[in-house]
Amino acid sequence: MTAEPVWVGVDLGTQSVRALAVTASGQVAGSGTAPLSGRRDGPRHEQDPEQWWTAVGAACREALRDVAAGAVQAVAVDGTSGTVLLTDRDGRPLTPALMYDDTRAAGAVERINEAGGAVWRRLGYQRMQPAWALPKLLWLLENVPDLPDGARLAHQADFVNRRLTGHPVAADLSNALKTGADLVAETWPRDVLDALGVPAGLLPELERSGTQLGTVGAGAAAATGLPEGTPVIAGATDGCAAQLGTGRLTAGSWNSVLGTTLVLKGVTDDLVHDPFGVVYSHKAPDGRWLPGGASSTGAGALTRDFPGRDLADLDRRAAAREPAAALTYPLVGAGERFPFVAPDARGFTLGATGDEADAYAAELQGVAFVERLCFDHLDLLGAPTGGDLTLTGGAAKSRYWCQLRADVLGRPVLLPRQAEPALGAAVLAASPGRDVAGVASRMVAVAATVDPRPRDAGRFDDAYLRMVDELEGRGWLPAPTAAHARARTAR
Template identity: 75%
Template sequence: MWVGVDLGTQSVRALAVTATGEVAGSGSRRLTSLRDGPRHEQDPEEWWRAVGEACRAALRDIPGEAVRAVAVDGTSGTVLLTDPDGRPLTPALMYDDARAADQVRRADAAGGEVWRRLGYQRMQPAWALPKLLWLLNDQPGSAEKARLAHQVDFVNRRLAGHAVATDLSNALKTGADLIAETWPEAVFEELGVPAGLLPPLERSGSVLGTVCAEAADATGLPAGIPLVAGCTDGCAAQLGTGRLTVGSWNSVLGTTLVLKGVTTELIQDPLGVVYSHKAPDGGWLPGGASSTGAGIISRDFPDRDLDELTRAARGHEPARTLTYPLVSAGERFPFVAPEARGFVLDEDADEGDRFASVLQGIGYVERLCFDYLDMLGAPIGGDLTLTGGSTKSTYWCRLRADILGRPVLLPEQAEPALGAAVLAAAASTGRGVAETAASMVRVRETIDPRPTHTARFDDGYLRLVAELERRGWLSPAVAAHARERTPR
């Protein structure tokens, strides 16, 4: 039995998982946030209390000797400052906290050469390094005594009872050089960040220590079991799909759309919309996040019967209406356009057609993402898994398979805590992460595209491509590549 702990935004979730992927125990505890404009904070001590409660619930009916290791994943870019003993000096600045936007230019001026070599070109306002600089400015005189902690580092320190390394996955947005697997010392020196403030670096899947007696009392985890370095929640969700061979991709469709894949080579993206995490085996996990997604449904069809709307949408393949389904202003993937806004063309159609155009529009953006990845030279021909809340709709999954023209796999249990458990199992058994994931993750269903249906959506897809190009958001080169990849 292996335990995976997911530190989410709204809750902490713990799973106890067997070697064949059976979830033998689970537990979850809510978290609270403080939001105020660009600020989004949480209390790190609440994380630890929730971890203890979630783990105890997950292990309630499991004998202690069955549990072999534990790993923790967390939200990407969430950081705080602690004292040398691991006590919080600041609240945690969460993954989407954007108060450090004015520090981005400073970070890029010092580290731009490194960021370009790593393929993502530039820092973003909500990334961890700008937030670290903001925290140091906000806490004058703290630099020499403070320690940086990512969300997982804070919890791992409590589990181990001593300071631990951070994983390369969480360290990406803090500016770690993932190629050399070190902190770029000259960059941090120029930024005035003391070397002693930064934790050591280890790959995800490395053993960081063992669970201490005090943590065992708090969580119900057996004292002495290995504590394994985790990763970001996005990477953990990818591990939880079980498909980690080169060219495989996971498409997470919830409020927004996120794609993550597996490559042997680092992807260089001149736009900086695709960035790559370091995989546990030394390969790469590239990905990108769009601002389109299912959030538009709750926004534009509030309190509606979605089953009824879906039945109506079946009669509109393709829809007459064309929708570019931006959930919020600005696009991030497969192109960068802060000025982009969602739009609807031919919106005088009936409600069934309008709803169908939203589902199809998200599928078109997903298809454009894959065309862009292909243009960058990323391998995209492996397995494609679908995860996220949208997979509850069998119709929508089939529609996406039709629009993409490729089979899609639906895992039985796809969530970050399962991916963390995969890391724990791989480290304690000595097997590779990909092999371990393949044996621990079960596929619920495979949906094949209907060839006659795929061709139905080509015109709608190319119409969206043309409209995005006409508005100046999509480059002519990407639009041309999308047309070349569309059979006529």
């Protein structure tokens, strides 16, 4: 049994719950996972919140199997951004959970942006998007008749934290951003919500990530293996937790999470304002800002287009196709969110050769081109981008793809030893007084640095600019971003 103090991070993902018990030096003393399932139908994507709780219990019990009860110091939970449901006064679900990419509430977005436009502009992101949580809340209010007294909105992490503590809990500012929270004032914009018909008692209180929300109750202790009385710390969205889990928290540092889709998150001293409405900023526990965005490109395209294939073998074959003859914009689904907003965007391939290795190489390179375009857009906004860049997510397991991304970006990339949202949640759990940067620097180690190959300097520029031209020509990429990408390439 491990008696060394540990902090527990719980990551509520799309397909599973992951729990880690981590020591102060970053050693993983125990880990556990449990699967999740959902229901997709066109714009609808739902999960059963009770399944979250069952999975949290299983994952935590597994993670703590070899950890002494007295070793557990605190627990924090991260969740998918924009996932919400309604609960009764006792925290029981009144509705399924509307997941982060559910867009059935798209019809409410115009009304929301008319009512809250001034606030959204002050917060830097200009306007809300169809998959954000506030449109979903309005949809729920319109489609759930006769709400009982005491009904309450819950973000995914709120639901689990309520079960852990046994009482109502505040929402962290990170998860509340897409529900309309004013992250500058750290309050709900009551005049906007009143205009939209959101009852005042429906929304939880707000706290920064890293704030203690309560302690684990007796029932939750029996279900999870977490000792009764363990402090429950406010977590964050999974994207913010992933950033914390890289340990790179100085201004100008960035983390690129490449899983099913691509998510970029960085650290800045000042709030980033994006006139194009694609970059939004969360608030860090120490009051700095975590700007970023989520693209709809990513490794999900490989799962779709090369099912059951040996991707390591395809990696080796793709290395001979630099650059690929084909040019692919590998959208996982319909619509794009970052580095531009284009609901009508669709993936495409130009110059298909019929060669499997070339098709695969074109998808890897296409994701890398979008990643590069994201950084060009961030540079256009004046965000500092010259700090450390870490690569995390499932795709970081492909050393070839990491090398390719370093070559396309023309900069070194760092591969953390243990990088995942659950580790970032553990960092939050271990961050008394919100010294999250100091804690992260001690808990997170770098496993490798991948430098761009000198012989590949400029090798992908022509293909990248073809992508920029094509995206602009289709009316999706704004001209200022396209022009800035060309100018940076020419330097």
